[in-house]
Amino acid sequence: MNVRSKIAAVAVGAVALGTLIGVGVSYADDPSTSPTPSAPASAAPSGQGHQADKAGAHARRALLKRALHGEVTLGGKEKTRVIDFQRGAVQKVGPTAITLKSTDGFTATYVVNGETKVRKDGQPAKIGDIKAGDTVRVVARKDGNTSTARLVAEPKAR
Structure with missing residues (x-):
């Protein structure tokens, strides 16, 4: 596996883990808490943002289809x-x-x-x-x- 492939694999894994954590947070938060608005993402060069989003979404779905079980610890203001x-x-x-x-x-x-x-x-x-x-x-x-x-x-x- 060349260096570019390794970097891409790590990046895809990090994005997939972030997505999984987001899903966990959305279902684990108390119903009384509401999400805070996030800062807007920076614009990608013309035409590249959509392609990167599609590729990232495909990679996340592929990884999540393979995830069998696990545990994630999330930090918060008051507790983990x-x-x-x-x-x-x-x-x-x-x-x-x-x-x-x-x-x-x-x-x-x-x-x-x-x-x-x-x-x-x-x-x-x-x-x-x-x-x-x-x-x-x-x-x-x-x-x-x-x-x-x-x-x-x-x-x-x-």
């Missing part, structure tokens, strides 16, 4: 937050918990409560709509040894 994420097959599901197993064998159980958003086929759903064997992704807020699901989503059927 730990966000767990996982993609896998539902092993068990009930009104208060969901257990997933990723293709690499990693298994985790997440608490489900009234604040957990559930989506199935891109539409709002209830935890009862998710069945054992379904492939879902979970984004959860970790507190000590407990991970509480903020999002349980089954992708749209293609």
Whole structure:
């Protein structure tokens, strides 16, 4: 792998990680907090901004499709937050918990409560709509040894 390829791979990885952190933050923040406006991005040379955006979006989607599970620690003004994420097959599901197993064998159980958003086929759903064997992704807020699901989503059927 040449130097340019290595630099590109690191840049794509950094952008993908930033996107994943952004998704985690959006689902982990308290509902009472609202996002702060960001500074505008600097303009790219004519015609290059759109192409770079398309390439970056494609690279992020490709990387996120491959991410099985992980944990991210986010800093904040008052405290840090730990966000767990996982993609896998539902092993068990009930009104208060969901257990997933990723293709690499990693298994985790997440608490489900009234604040957990559930989506199935891109539409709002209830935890009862998710069945054992379904492939879902979970984004959860970790507190000590407990991970509480903020999002349980089954992708749209293609």
